[in-house]
C-alpha cells in the first residue's frame with residue numbers, strides 16, 4: 451500500500467524541495483515506484499525533476515476537476531511527477547469556496563495512489579490551505595530543518611498545526627522524521643541546533659545529515675536530481691544514504 455509523505459516546514463528555504471526531488475530520485479533508482487506531487491506554486495521540484503514548469507496541466511487542474519489526475523501525471527526517469535504551475539498560486543483563495551476544500555488533494559491522490567510505493571508532497575512555505583490539504587492527504591510528515599538556524603519556534607507552530615489536523619481532520623497523520631539539512635558539523639551552531647532538535651523530537655531525527663554542498667544547489671538549474679548531475683558529490687552520497695535509511699525505517 452502506498453505511503454504518502456508530506457515534506458513540510460513553513461520556514462522558507464530549508465531544503466524541502468531539494469529533499470523531495472533527491473529522495474524521490476534516489477528511491478526510484480532503488481526500484482521503488484515514486485510519485486512526487488509538487489504542491490508549491492514556485493514549482494521548483496517540477497523543474498528539478500526535469501519537467502517544464504510552464505506545463506498546461508498540473509495538480510491544480512486536477513484539484514479543480516479540469517482534468518483527471520491521471521492525465522496530469524508526467525513520467526520521468528527519476529519518478530512520476532504531478533507538476534505545479536503558476537495556477538496553483540491563486541488556489542489558496544480559489545479553493546476556499548469549494549466543498550471538501552481541505553480534502554481536495556487527498557481525493558485527487560487517492561485515484562492514483564495504488565500505482566506507487568511512496569507519494570511525496572512538496573509543500574509551500576506556509577501553513578495555509580495548500581499545506582492543510584497536504585496534511586490531510588498524508589500518512590506522515592517529513593520535516594527538513596536547516597542546521598544553520600535556530601528553528602524550534604517555527605517547529606512548535608508546525609507541530610501544533612499537526613496536532614489540530616490529527617484531532618479534527620486526519621487522525622492517521624504521524625511524524626515520519628526530521629532531516630537536518632545544509633549541515634556543517636564543524637560549527638557550534640549546527641551542533642547546538644542538532645542537539646535541540648533531537649531533544650524536541652526524541653528518536654525522530656534521521657542519523658543521516660545533508661551537508662551544504664554547492665553541487666546540490668547547481669543541480670536544479672540542469673533539471674536533474676543530484677544523483678544524475680554529480681553522483682560522486684557529497685550531496686549525492688548524502689541523499690543516497692538518506693534514501694537507504696528512509697527505506698529501512700519504513701520496513702522496520
Ligand SMILES: Nc1ncnc2c1ncn2[C@@H]1O[C@H](COP(=O)(O)OP(=O)(O)OP(=O)(O)O)[C@@H](O)[C@H]1O
Nearest residue numbers: 462463464465466467468575632661662663666667
Ligand atoms: N544541502 C544543500 N547545500 C547547498 N544548497 C542547498 C542545500 N539544500 C538546499 N540548497 C539550496 O538552498 C535553496 C533553498 O532550498 P530548497 O528550495 O530546497 O528549500 P525549500 O524549503 O523548498 O524552499 P521554499 O520554502 O522556498 O519552498 C535552493 O537554492 C537550494 O538549491
